[in-house]
Amino acid sequence: MASLLPKDGILLDISNQAPSPSKDFHQFEILKNDLVIWRTWRITLRNDYKRLSPGEVKESHEDFTYDEKMQFDVKRVFGEHILEYALSLCHGNLDYIVRMPKPLLIYLASHLDLHSVARLSQTNKLMYEICNMEALWEQIYATHCDTVTDEMRSLAHDVGWKKMFFTNKLQLQVQLRRHQQRMTSPDSGNTSNNNSSTFITER
Incomplete structure (x- = not known):
């Protein structure tokens, strides 16, 4: 230390x-x-x-x-x-x-199970911020998912890694298809919702 x-x-x-x-x-x-x-x-x-x-x-x-x-x-x-x-x-x-640098805190939090991450977020405002950062949920997603494709990363940029993590596989496939259609269609606007859901409640 x-x-x-x-x-x-x-x-x-x-x-x-x-x-x-x-x-x-x-x-x-x-x-x-x-x-x-x-x-x-x-x-x-x-x-x-x-x-x-x-x-x-x-x-x-x-x-x-x-x-x-x-x-x-x-x-x-x-x-x-x-x-x-x-x-x-x-x-x-x-x-x-x-x-401690935030990247180090994110790295440490990424090794916790989901229940521990939720409890850690309730300890103070710093831990709440760490436990809701996209960088952390990107690591958690990569840990629990066999493959992270470029299409997944593109969708995560729009909706957030945490929301993607808590989306079931069937819904995720539908969202990926819609996202690919929006990206390939020149006439379609970007109607993605950037407000990701939050499962952790700040104390």
Whole structure:
């Protein structure tokens, strides 16, 4: 896990513009050396903008866990999941999973059975995203299907790998024939439905 350790002592470094109607820009950092930093760049159309220097607040990990104002700002700008993650970091809980590259997470999830994939998707928002990614369902489809033809890939591009996986063989053959007809007929428009069904429910 050494490659997943924080680099340069930075546990979290995120920046974003505040939600409308504010135009301010914010940066939020949590450092390994017991330091939390909140920076703000005021965006204004006033003529005295040159006098508005960037604001900065620094405090310890422990102080942040009691600082309701900064917690409110973090939640407002970056969302509740970032606030929860930041509080967990400040309590000494370093989550290696969120630091893993998504392709690696997809590869690991592709080795699970379908029931485990469904349960994994309910653990947090990151796992929900991973378990519903087309790249994962393409691997799952390839694992459970003897042959993946070019026609199948073309259809999956339109309807999605997950929807194809949960389509029975007879219905899939019908969809493949219709898809081939649309692809070969110059007069037919693309009427495929891009909204794939979702069997996993986010908690």
